[in-house]
Amino acid sequence: MSPSMAQGGTGTSSHSPQLNGFSSSNNPKANSFARRQKISQQRRSLPIASVERRLVEEVKNNDTLIVVGETGSGKTTQLPQFLFDAGFCRDGKTIGITQPRRVAAVTVAGRVAEECGVELGQKVGYSIRFDDMTTGSTRIKYMTDGLLLREALLDPYLSRYSVLIIDEAHERTVPTDVLLGLLKDVQKTRLRSINGRESKNKNPNSNNEEGAQSSIFKPFQGRKLPPLKLIIMSASLDARIFSEYLGGAKAVHVQGRQYPVEILYTAHPQSDYLESVLVTIFQVHLNEGPGDILVFLTGQEEIESVERTVHEQLRQLPEGKRNIVTYPIFSSLPSEQQMRVFAPTPAGFRKVILATNIAETSVTIPGIKYVIDPGFVKARSYDPNKGMESLIVIPTSKAQALQRSGRAGREAPGKCFRLYPESEFEKLEDSTKPEIKRCNLSNVILQLIALGVDDVPGFDFIEKPSRIAIVKSLEQLFLLGALTDECKLSNPVGHQMARLPLDPIYSKAIVQASSFNCLEEMLITVAMLSAESIFYSPREKSEEAKTAMKCFASPEGDHVTLINVFRAADEFLEKRKTVTSKDKDDKILRKWCKENFINSRSLRHARDTYRQIRGHAEQMGLHFASCGDDLLQFRRCLAASFFLNAALRQPEGAYRALASGQAVRIHPSSVLNQTKADCVIFNELVQTSQKYIRSVSIIDYLWLTELAPQFYAMAK
Numbered sequence: 001m002s003p004s005m006a007q008g009g010t011g012t013s014s015h016s017p018q019l020n021g022f023s024s025s026n027n028p029k030a031n032s033f034a035r036r037q038k039i040s041q042q043r044r045s046l047p048i049a050s051v052e053r054r055l056v057e058e059v060k061n062n063d064t065l066i067v068v069g070e071t072g073s074g075k076t077t078q079l080p081q082f083l084f085d086a087g088f089c090r091d092g093k094t095i096g097i098t099q100p101r102r103v104a105a106v107t108v109a110g111r112v113a114e115e116c117g118v119e120l121g122q123k124v125g126y127s128i129r130f131d132d133m134t135t136g137s138t139r140i141k142y143m144t145d146g147l148l149l150r151e152a153l154l155d156p157y158l159s160r161y162s163v164l165i166i167d168e169a170h171e172r173t174v175p176t177d178v179l180l181g182l183l184k185d186v187q188k189t190r191l192r193s194i195n196g197r198e199s200k201n202k203n204p205n206s207n208n209e210e211g212a213q214s215s216i217f218k219p220f221q222g223r224k225l226p227p228l229k230l231i232i233m234s235a236s237l238d239a240r241i242f243s244e245y246l247g248g249a250k251a252v253h254v255q256g257r258q259y260p261v262e263i264l265y266t267a268h269p270q271s272d273y274l275e276s277v278l279v280t281i282f283q284v285h286l287n288e289g290p291g292d293i294l295v296f297l298t299g300q301e302e303i304e305s306v307e308r309t310v311h312e313q314l315r316q317l318p319e320g321k322r323n324i325v326t327y328p329i330f331s332s333l334p335s336e337q338q339m340r341v342f343a344p345t346p347a348g349f350r351k352v353i354l355a356t357n358i359a360e361t362s363v364t365i366p367g368i369k370y371v372i373d374p375g376f377v378k379a380r381s382y383d384p385n386k387g388m389e390s391l392i393v394i395p396t397s398k399a400q401a402l403q404r405s406g407r408a409g410r411e412a413p414g415k416c417f418r419l420y421p422e423s424e425f426e427k428l429e430d431s432t433k434p435e436i437k438r439c440n441l442s443n444v445i446l447q448l449i450a451l452g453v454d455d456v457p458g459f460d461f462i463e464k465p466s467r468i469a470i471v472k473s474l475e476q477l478f479l480l481g482a483l484t485d486e487c488k489l490s491n492p493v494g495h496q497m498a499r500l501p502l503d504p505i506y507s508k509a510i511v512q513a514s515s516f517n518c519l520e521e522m523l524i525t526v527a528m529l530s531a532e533s534i535f536y537s538p539r540e541k542s543e544e545a546k547t548a549m550k551c552f553a554s555p556e557g558d559h560v561t562l563i564n565v566f567r568a569a570d571e572f573l574e575k576r577k578t579v580t581s582k583d584k585d586d587k588i589l590r591k592w593c594k595e596n597f598i599n600s601r602s603l604r605h606a607r608d609t610y611r612q613i614r615g616h617a618e619q620m621g622l623h624f625a626s627c628g629d630d631l632l633q634f635r636r637c638l639a640a641s642f643f644l645n646a647a648l649r650q651p652e653g654a655y656r657a658l659a660s661g662q663a664v665r666i667h668p669s670s671v672l673n674q675t676k677a678d679c680v681i682f683n684e685l686v687q688t689s690q691k692y693i694r695s696v697s698i699i700d701y702l703w704l705t706e707l708a709p710q711f712y713a714m715a716k
């Protein structure tokens with residue numbers, strides 16, 4: 001396909017190409033005084049600036065407040081500063097703001113620190129898993145919702161906070177939903193600690209008044225705690241649902257947006273949205289004025305494939321028009337690489353950012369004027385009856401489409417190209433189905449129990465997960481040995497599992513590996529499994545890639561194969577002895593990866609993750625050992641950990657997953673694709689044309705009854 005080919009229907013109006021003279025909002029040479037002036041003027045022009053006084057009054061008068069305002073109106077960056085200025089951090093208290101995504105917490109904190117003229121980590125900071133940029137002086141703290149939930153494990157009353165803002169609540173991530181229930185309770189407990197003061201949310205119709213329901217926490221006996229102000233915030237929120245849940249909380253709407261975003265639809269549905277993405281990128285590049293492009297795709301593989309094709313097609317353009325630089329951003333990309341998308345666009349170039357929904361909410365990426373939205377997202381899906389979680393590509397909701405278009409129009413007017421007809425937009429769901437209704441709950445349940453919630457089905461969820469999903473997850477935790485018969489954390493396994501920031505099945509594998517003398521191998525395995533697609537196979541070199549993979553392939557399966565890759569990279573670096581400079585290491589490793597058809601981004605992610613979980617395991621005092629060449633021991637540990645994902649070969653050649661009874665096949669990317677092992681364990685089930693299992697290793701069927709009698713003795 002020629003990049004200059006115009007495809008009817010995206011509705012772009014033609015502009016004469018203006019390929020030179022791109023400007024970036026982040027000129028590093030700008031004099032700091034001028035920059036401060038500019039920022040202060042920008043702040044004053046935000047829609048939220050005109051309602052500062054009113055918002056502060058509303059927060060003073062209401063313990064819980066819902067704030068809804070257009071994308072880019074200034075909620076995330078300004079409201080915490082208004083509250084700080086109004087004295088909410090007196091007595092050394094902190095204002096905490098949660099974000100569903102790490103990248104948003106980090107970049108917004110950076111922006112607010114700059115607006116306040118302070119160094120990041122002083123008055124303004126952020127805290128995300130494995131990265132804490134706060135100090136004793138931090139008063140405005142951005143963090144992920146998951147991190148605040150973990151903080152609650154250490155301080156159930158979250159006593160350092162005077163205000164907690166749950167931002168982007170429409171995303172309805174599991175941690176956000178759970179936090180809402182917990183924070184309601186923290187508010188009640190804190191109020192009770194000050195002479196049973198009445199809540200300031202006065203709603204005669206509310207059946208959720210303070211005291212109507214008993215606290216999940218033990219009665220508070222101790223010092224008086226200041227009241228907690230709770231603010232729920234989003235651009236695309238059905239305020240009614242939240243208000244009803246939060247005892248009739250008041251909703252405030254911030255009117256207006258800073259710059260308009262023109263929305264364009266295709267005339268017809270697109271049969272191949274990736275093709276349409278490519279056409280639209282080049283159409284914008286060749287026909288529209290200056291400005292960077294943000295494209296939403298569903299995952300790493302798709303992003304990397306579009307990135308390659310953009311570069312191939314660029315070569316076909318006249319020399320003066322090849323001025324595109326591409327940057328990917330997805331969750332498993334190491335954070336320094338994620339941050340590259342926020343850097344100023346090189347002079348004379350147009351930046352094209354290829355992103356998953358990681359860049360959908362909260363972030364402001366300087367320079368973005370055009371958004372291309374094919375309308376799809378990869379979402380978790382869970383079938384509690386089969387106990388199987390999978391990732392599927394589904395259409396976005398209207399709320400997501402709105403958030404995506406809101407990434408343009410933040411510094412100047414923008415355009416959003418939705419690659420589907422307007423009639424399709426009308427058919428989209430209004431909001432995204434809450435994650436808690438479509439994922440395995442064992443992780444969150446383990447955390448709730450660790451927080452002291454005894455009656456998980458009775459927990460005050462904003463929308464209750466199905467009873468069967470709760471029961472299945474409790475059953476899974478019990479089978480993993482995390483819970484006792486009384487549904488308490490077991491000692492020490494359950495407590496150890498709750499301390500590890502991983503899915504329980506992986507926490508169990510790590511705790512278990514310690515007693516199988518193969519902790520090192522299991523840490524590598526879990527780290528490698530956390531990265532998407534370690535092997536990389538370009539279409540035009542698929543035979544070479546297959547040969548390269550054979551050098552690492554183990555007849556025992558994918559887990560040992562992944563360990564082989566990890567260790568080969570380590571040995572290679574060791575031989576080159578380049579530990580003096582991380583940059584040099586990275587460069588050499590990238591070259592090695594390229595030669596061996598390994599995805600260097602994924603390997604770097606795995607190496608980072610390995611270091612982080614190893615740190616946790618060491619802190620917990622787990623017995624650190626390697627089983628060396630005795631991989632039998634390691635495979636027995638795989639069976640003892642992942643026994644819920646075992647499959648038996650059937651006479652006709654397919655496999656049957658033992659826990660769910662589903663017919664599955666080994667994925668073509670597995671090293672065991674051609675083998676005829678009788679019994680295997682796996683880590684992932686993907687549904688494409690049929691059900692495939694990925695990350696597969698051979699085990700002995702008898703190990704299951706020996707090592708997991710709690711399940712296989714029952715199942716017999």
Ligand SMILES: Nc1ncnc2c1ncn2[C@@H]1O[C@H](COP(=O)(O)OP(=O)(O)OP(=O)(O)O)[C@@H](O)[C@H]1O
Nearest residue numbers: 071072073074075076077078111235362364410411
């Ligand atoms: N890193 C940044 N660089 C430049 N401008 C920024 C940056 N962050 C924020 N801004 C400016 O501040 C405005 C308000 O951003 P803010 O994140 O507070 O809005 P919001 O209402 O929370 O939006 P959303 O609902 O999309 O999260 C942006 O539209 C943009 O003009």
